[in-house]
C-alpha cells in the first residue's frame with residue numbers, strides 16, 4: 149500500500165536555514181511557485197545558533213580601514229589552504245558587501261560604528277572616525293588580515309534568520325515544516341523532486357518540482373562531540389550520494405572549532421578571542437604566542453585546534469573525566485563588554501557549565517564544528533550528475549572553503565549563495581517544463597513505504613538503531629579526528645563497513661506509528677554511515693596534510709600530487725564509496741605559504 | 754557523593770493511537786553530574802522507550818524548540834539542570850499549543866500565524882539599491898531593536914498567560930514584544946494608526962491583565978513588562994487620536 153499526498157511546484161527547497169530561505173526569496177521574486185521543506189520551523193534552523201558574525205569587506209571600522217574584496221579573497225584562499233575554487237571565491241568576495249547591505253535593508257540590526265578612540269585589550273589605541281559613524285562595523289575573527297566580521301551584538305545568526313524568514317512570510321512563500329525529505333526522485337538524468345515523510349503524522353508525501361534544491365546544512369552530528377544542533381545529521385548529502393550519480397566533494401575536510409565548551413560541546417564563538425580573549429594551559433600560561441608568534445590565538449581554526457592538541461599532548465592540559473582540556477580566559481574584557489557584546493556566551497557559560505566568565509576561566513577543547521565538504525556543484529550551484537538539482541549553504545561544496553573555512557565566511561556564504569544561485573535556479577526553472585513519469589514516482593514512493601514497513605515488521609532483523617549510531621559516533625571521534633594516521637583511518641573504515649552492514653538489519657522496538665522518533669532515526673542512519681565512510685575513506689586515501697586534514701604520517705601539503713578535490717560516489721549496492729578526483733581552479737593566487745601554521749607549503753617535490 | 758535516582762513522570766499521548774488515552778508514565782534514571790532534562794530525555798528514549806516524543810534542536814537555549822512544563826512551570830528543557838529539582842520531576846507539554854505527541858507541541862505554526870497577523874516585517878516603500886552604501890543607523894538604535902528581537906519564540910510566556918489560555922486569538926507577550934521590535938525600528942514606516950489596527954484591541958494590548966506571568970517565565974529574560982507598557986502607552990495615545 150502506498151497512499152500519499154502529491155504536491156507540484158516550480159521550485160522545491162529542502163531546508164529552511166539561511167541558505168534555503170534566501171534562495172527561496174530569489175526564486176519567488178522571479179514569480180515562481182516555491183515550497184520550502186524543513187525538519188523544524190524555519191526559525192529553529194541551525195543558522196539561528198551562529199553568534200559570531202559574517203565577513204564582508206566594508207572597511208568601515210578603524211581596524212578594517214583599507215579592506216577590499218581583494219584582501220578578503222586572499223584571506224579566503226589562504227584559509228582554504230589552496231583547496232577552494234578561486235573563481236567562486238572571487239565571485240563571493242565581490243558579492244558579500246551587497247548581501248550584507250541587503251540584509252540591513254530587510255531589517256538586520258547590524259552593530260554600527262561609534263566614533264571615538266578605544267583602547268584594545270593589548271594596549272593599542274584605535275580611532276573610529278566621524279565619517280564612518282553609523283555604518284556597519286566589523287569585529288576581529290581568526291585568519292583575516294582586517295577586521296571585517298559584521299555582527300549584531302551576540303546574535304548574528306538569530307537576527308539574520310529572523311529577518312530572512314520575515315521576508316519569506318511577507319512574500320507568502322509556502323513552508324512545510326516537520327517534513328523530512330527521505331529520497332530524491334530522479335530518472336537517471338533529471339531530478340524530479342522528493343519523497344518526504346511528515347514528522348507530525350509519519351505519512352509519506354511526494355513533491356514534484358522543476359528544480360530541487362538541497363539546503364540541508366551540515367553533518368556535525370555524525371561525531372559524538374559536535375557544536376552543531378542535534379538535527380545536523382547530513383541527511384541532504386545522503387539523499388544526493390544515494391542517487392549513485394551525484395558526488396560529494398572533499399568530505400574528508402572536517403572543521404574542528406578550537407573552543408567547544410567541556411563537556412556539553414556548546415560553542416564559545418570565535419568572537420571571544422576576536423574581542424581579546426586568549427587560551428591558557430593548566431599552569432595558566434598563554435601558550436599560543438609560543439607556536440604562532442604572528443597570529444597568536446587568532447590563527448585559522450585548523451591551526452589553533454592542532455596547536456591545542458599538540459600542547460595537551462605535552463601534558464599541559466587540565467585533566468578531567470572527559471579527557472584533557474584547556475582554558476579560555478575572557479575575564480580581562482570586563483563585565484560591561486562581556487554582558488553586552490558577549491552576553492550569549494556569558495549565559496551559556498552560566499547555564500551549562502556553572503561558570504561565570506567575568507570571574508572564572510572557561511573549559512574548552514577543539515570540537516567538530518563545520519562540514520567543508522558536501523554536494524559538489526559548479527559555480528552556478530548546479531549539482532554534478534543530475535539536471536534540475538542544486539545545492540546551497542553548508543550542505544553544498546561550491547567550493548568556497550577548500551580544506552578550511554574561515555570563521556564568518558559561512559553565514560556570508562549562505563546569503564551570497566542564496567542570492568547568486570537563487571537567480572540561476574530561477575533561470576533554470578523558468579526555462580524548464582514539468583515532465584515526469586507517474587509510474588516512476590509511484591515506484592519511488594512505494595520503495596520508501598516498503599522501507600518503513602520492513603523496519604516496523606523487523607523483516608531484516610532486530611538491530612538497535614541507537615546502539616549502532618553511538619558506535620558510529622565513537623568511531624569517528626576516536627579515529628577520524630584532528631590528527632589522522634593511516635592505520636587509525638583504516639580501523640575507522642573497517643568498523644564503519646561493519647556498522648553499515650548491521651544498519652541494514654535494524655528493526656524497531658516500538659510500533660513506529662505517527663511521529664515516532666525511533667523510525668525517524670532508523671530511516672536516517674544508513675545514509676549517515678555512508679557519509680561517515682566517505683569522510684574516513686577519503687581521508688585514508690589523501691596522503692598529505694592540507695587545512696583541517698592533518699595526517700601525522702604525511703605532515704606536508706603535497707601540491708604535486710594532491711592539489712585536487714575528492715569526489716565521492718556511492719554506486720547502488722556498493723560497500724565503499726568510489727573516489728574520483730578533479731583539479732582545483734586556480735585563477736589568481738598560486739599555491740604558497742599561508743603565513744601561519746606549520747609552514748605547510750614547504751614540500752616542493 | 755552518592756548519585757540520586759530520579760523519577761520522571763511524563764505525559765503520554767499519541768494522536769495516531771487515540772484508543773490509548775492520555776496518561777502519565779514513570780521512568781527512573783541515575784543522575785549524572787551536570788545532567789539537564791535534555792540529557793535525561795534522550796537517555797530515556799535511547800535506553801528505555803524509543804517511542805517518547807519531544808523536541809530539541811540547539812540544546813543551548815538559542816532555538817526555542819524545547820519548552821515544556823517542568824513541575825508545572827514553562828521552562829526550556831535544555832537549560833534545566835536536574836540538580837535544581839527534587840528526585841521526582843513531572844514533565845507535561847505546554848498548554849495553548851496544538852499537541853503533536855507526548856511532550857512535543859506545535860509552537861512553530863502558532864508563531865507563524867503571529868508573524869502573519871502582526872505583519873512582522875519591515876514595511877517600507879524604499880527600493881534596495883545594490884550600488885549604494887547602507888543607510889546609517891545609530892548603534893544605540895541598533896541595540897534597542899536587538900533587545901526585543903532576541904525573543905526565541907519558545908512559547909513560555911504564552912503557556913503561562915491567563916489570557917492566552919482562554920482567548921485563542923490573543924497575541925500574548927511574544928506578539929506584543931514582536932510589534933515593539935518594529936515600532937522602534939526607523940526603517941519601518943508604519944504609523945501609530947497602522948499599528949493600532951494590529952494591536953489596539955482585546956486580541957492585543959487591551960486583552961492583557963498585566964499580572965506579568967510572562968515576564969517571570971521568559972528564558973531569554975526579555976523585559977516583557979517594559980515592552981508591554983511601551984506598546985500600551987503608544988496605543989493609548991493612538992486610540993485617543995482616532
Ligand SMILES: Cc1cc2nc3c(=O)[nH]c(=O)nc-3n(C[C@H](O)[C@H](O)[C@H](O)COP(=O)(O)OP(=O)(O)OC[C@H]3O[C@@H](n4cnc5c(N)ncnc54)[C@H](O)[C@@H]3O)c2cc1C
Nearest residue numbers: 163164165166167187195200201329365541542556558559
Ligand atoms: C554553534 C555554531 C556557531 C556558528 N557561528 C558562525 C558564525 O559566527 N559565523 C559563520 O559564518 N558561521 C557560523 N557557523 C556556521 C553557520 O552557522 C552554518 O554553516 C550555516 O548557518 C548553515 O546554514 P544552512 O542554511 O546551510 O543550514 P542550516 O541553517 O543548518 O539549515 C538546514 C535546514 O535544512 C533542514 N533540513 C535538513 N535536512 C532536511 C531534510 N532531510 N528534509 C527537510 N529539511 C531538512 C533543516 O530543518 C534546516 O531548516 C556556526 C555554526 C555553529 C554550529
Ligand code: SF4
Nearest residue numbers: 914961962964965967
Ligand atoms: S501580563 Fe499580559 S501578556 Fe503577560 S501573562 Fe499577564 S495577561 Fe499575559
Ligand code: SF4
Nearest residue numbers: 904905907908910971
Ligand atoms: S518573549 Fe520570551 S518567553 Fe515569550 S516566546 Fe519570546 S523568548 Fe519565549
Ligand code: FES
Nearest residue numbers: 810812816817831
Ligand atoms: S533545544 Fe533549542 S532552546 Fe532548547
